[in-house]
Amino acid sequence: MVTQPELMPLAPAPSLPSPGIMGRALGVFFFLIALTIFGIGILNAANAAGLVGTHGTLAVKDCWVQRGTRHSRGHTVCEGIFRSDDRKVVDDRAGISAAVPPGSKVSVQRAGDWYVRTGFGEVARWIAMFFLGGLVLAFGMAFAATGMFPRDAAQVGMISREVSESRVGTVRRWIVRGSLAGVVICILLRSLTGS
Template sequence: MMELGQRGHGIFGRAEPELELGRMDGPNAPLPAPSWKGRVLGGVFFLAALVCVGFSVYNAAHAGGLAGRHGTLTVQRCWVEQGTRNSSDTTVCSGSFRPEDDSAVVRDAELRREHRPGAEVPVQQTGSGYLASGLAETWRWNALFFIAWIVAALGVPFAATGIFPARTQAFAVGARVRGTRAAVVMKYLYIGGAAGTAVCLYLTWIL
């Protein structure tokens, strides 16, 4: 006869599922031990933030006229390029670019923005193409700079703890740094990033 004190086994000698605590899944599962994978994950977020900052500064400098060659692109035709599974469709307009310095006109210059045919768009020539210029465009690219703060904040808890969590445990890792200096850094990155992004998008809208 089975003794009442023998818990954890059913009639057929198999472990009862509710007692297999080591196999618990979800956000309440025990977090893994710190490892280099967690540090690398935090570094990936920081690297992505740096890429956003570089992209923002480069494009904002051109949109603001601080770099590149200024001119006007007269739109002749537009079409839609089909996106991939991970990206949306993009409208591309083509036309003639007339530089402000009266140098040779560039035919079939392309601008990735929707415009009506015949529109004369102020643009800046970059090393890889053309960008719409002006204050509104400059602030739009500045918003990406502050979005980079938010991306960096996402990597703080992983870099600080070294924990590489399961997909459902990301918020649990964030809670692990609560009350530490890392939490303060993460808080100000979130607040500064959100406030800066909101201001930039507002200025883009009203200009």
């Protein structure tokens, strides 16, 4: 005798969450992250361009790989002696996040307690980070506009589609297009300089 397999009920189709304060708070959270990314990108780009900070040279002594999280390999940190161009500032514990051979001299800008490599390629790199902030901003706009807090990835897509035909959706599209174009242009410029 052949037995019939038991039929499984279909999972209910995902539905949009109700608007509330949590959705708006999520939108504000993404806005604050975007502002932070904008600030870091512009500040470091200004330093790399030599517009702010103290310019000088870092004589590299040691380099090592600083361990990352389980999702990243980490990054190379080099430490050495910083001397400002006017010889007024000397820091024997200066460090940068870069892979350069020990014994080399690197043009850097001192920005408070940290150092940033200078040059056109570095400026392009930091401006690309600024544009990445635009993508974060665009992602959070749907939650801020609708007040909907997603419970899973399917709801994220549904909320995005919900605002796609509104003014918010139009603004989001322009922000995403502009941000992606900015990132691509910055990457191309950086690759052309060989940085």
